[in-house]
Amino acid sequence: MFYVVTYDVATDTKEGQRRLRRVAQACEGYGQRVQKSVFECVLDQTRYVELVHRLGGVIRRDEDSVRIYRTQDFTRNSLVVLGKDLGLHLDSPWTV
Amino acid sequence: MFYVVTYDVATDTKEGQRRLRRVAQACEGYGQRVQKSVFECVLDQTRYVELVHRLGGVIRRDEDSVRIYRTQDFTRNSLVVLGKDLGLHLDSPWTV
Numbered sequence: 001m002f003y004v005v006t007y008d009v010a011t012d013t014k015e016g017q018r019r020l021r022r023v024a025q026a027c028e029g030y031g032q033r034v035q036k037s038v039f040e041c042v043l044d045q046t047r048y049v050e051l052v053h054r055l056g057g058v059i060r061r062d063e064d065s066v067r068i069y070r071t072q073d074f075t076r077n078s079l080v081v082l083g084k085d086l087g088l089h090l091d092s093p094w095t096v
Numbered sequence: 097m098f099y100v101v102t103y104d105v106a107t108d109t110k111e112g113q114r115r116l117r118r119v120a121q122a123c124e125g126y127g128q129r130v131q132k133s134v135f136e137c138v139l140d141q142t143r144y145v146e147l148v149h150r151l152g153g154v155i156r157r158d159e160d161s162v163r164i165y166r167t168q169d170f171t172r173n174s175l176v177v178l179g180k181d182l183g184l185h186l187d188s189p190w191t192v
Contacts, residue, residue: 004100004102004165006100006102006131006134007131008131008132008134008180034161034163035102035103035104035133035161035163036104036133037102037131037132037133038102038104038134038163052176052178055178056178059178059179060179061178061179061180062179062180063179063180064178064179064180065130065131065177065178065179065180065181065182066177066178066179067130067131067134067175067176067177067178068175068176068177068178069100069165069167069170069174069175070173070174070175070176071165071167071169071170071174072169073167073168073169074165074167077166078165078166078167079163079164079165079166080148080163080164080166081161081162081163081164082148082151082152082155082157082160082161082162082164083155083156083157083158083159083160083161083162084104084157084158084159084160084161085161086161
């Protein structure tokens, strides 16, 4: 299954900057960074639940936000990229 | 159709900061901001192509990145939100 993970971490404190690094590090174990705060992941159910659990343990729920979008029907036509593209080249998304 | 728009704009110059504002303004006309650089949009094909065209006219392709994910099968179970949730409450995504 294909997942897009996006996050906003409040970095106005040192502790927040540390959380931001830890969120990115957690995601790096499960997928590819495609923008500063966006990762693309191809995961089975076990790894998906693992990632949700890890991220939940890092963020501050009252300050930070993580959104994990799951899409079953991700194909070449599901993604349009304008400008720089660091993404998983699942037979190359349409780049404009 | 449901779209997730994510973007990274190089803001190390005044001009880049202006582009960031213009990208956000463009997206605001088509959907809801759910994180600093993430919008959720429900669009028909015409409005979708309009948005792609507008964003393409704002960004610098060599510096900025916009990713527009399209998902046909977006349902209540397609999204997990950890922490703060500003999203479209399409009968309320699963919030943890």
